[in-house]
Amino acid sequence: MKWVYIIAGIALYVKMLVIPNPAPDLSISIVESIVRDSGVPNAVSAIIFRNRLYDTIFEVVVFTIAILGASFLLANERPSCTIYQFTDQPSIVLARLGATIAALVGIELAIRGHLSPGGGFAAGVAGGTAIGLVAITSSSQWMQEIYKRWHAATWEKVSVLIFTVLAVITLAGVELPHGELGALVSGGVIPILNILVAVKVALGSWAVILVFIRYRGLL
Numbered sequence: 001m002k003w004v005y006i007i008a009g010i011a012l013y014v015k016m017l018v019i020p021n022p023a024p025d026l027s028i029s030i031v032e033s034i035v036r037d038s039g040v041p042n043a044v045s046a047i048i049f050r051n052r053l054y055d056t057i058f059e060v061v062v063f064t065i066a067i068l069g070a071s072f073l074l075a076n077e078r079p080s081c082t083i084y085q086f087t088d089q090p091s092i093v094l095a096r097l098g099a100t101i102a103a104l105v106g107i108e109l110a111i112r113g114h115l116s117p118g119g120g121f122a123a124g125v126a127g128g129t130a131i132g133l134v135a136i137t138s139s140s141q142w143m144q145e146i147y148k149r150w151h152a153a154t155w156e157k158v159s160v161l162i163f164t165v166l167a168v169i170t171l172a173g174v175e176l177p178h179g180e181l182g183a184l185v186s187g188g189v190i191p192i193l194n195i196l197v198a199v200k201v202a203l204g205s206w207a208v209i210l211v212f213i214r215y216r217g218l219l
Contacts, residue, residue: 039178040187099133124201
């Protein structure tokens with residue numbers, strides 16, 4: 001079997017030398033083409049939520065599996081008796097100020113991620129950072145109660161389902177009107193997918209933070 005792999009590798013190498021790939025047509029800018037087809041100025045968001053939407057679907061699924069895996073692997077362990085948190089007032093004030101700034105940045109990235117650098121994943125990370133900063137300055141019981149009161153786990157699952165449904169509809173060729181390029185309401189379904197990913201990542205980070213606080217006592 002080893003010789004088959006060696007021969008296949010040599011054949012591929014010879015193919016690349018003898019039959020080169022055709023030169024691309026550079027008469028039109030690739031970035032301009034992506035922006036025109038998607039209706040959003042941020043070509044990165046257009047690629048993630050349109051050109052490579054298959055990849056993005058599985059990235060969201062992988063993140064969901066990672067959250068479930070963290071909960072599953074730690075479920076049989078004994079909860080930690082000691083939880084390390086900030087106790088001095090200056091650190092608490094600075095952490096909560098940072099959480100406020102991170103939350104505002106996350107909202108901005110989620111809403112305007114299709115117009116400027118940013119997007120759903122970056123917005124979710126900013127939201128998760130805000131939640132983590134609050135967690136290291138607040139009671140773990142209070143954080144758990146807030147998580148259950150607002151049904152965060154349910155909203156996380158709902159966001160994944162809606163994202164998947166909208167992605168399948170988009171891949172089937174059905175698109176919303178793009179609107180005016182550069183406007184807040186533009187780009188068809190891309191802004192909605194941005195917000196759904198931001199909600200998913202932020203709430204998923206919250207779930208992981210609570211798990212590690214409970215079973216590890218560390219952040």
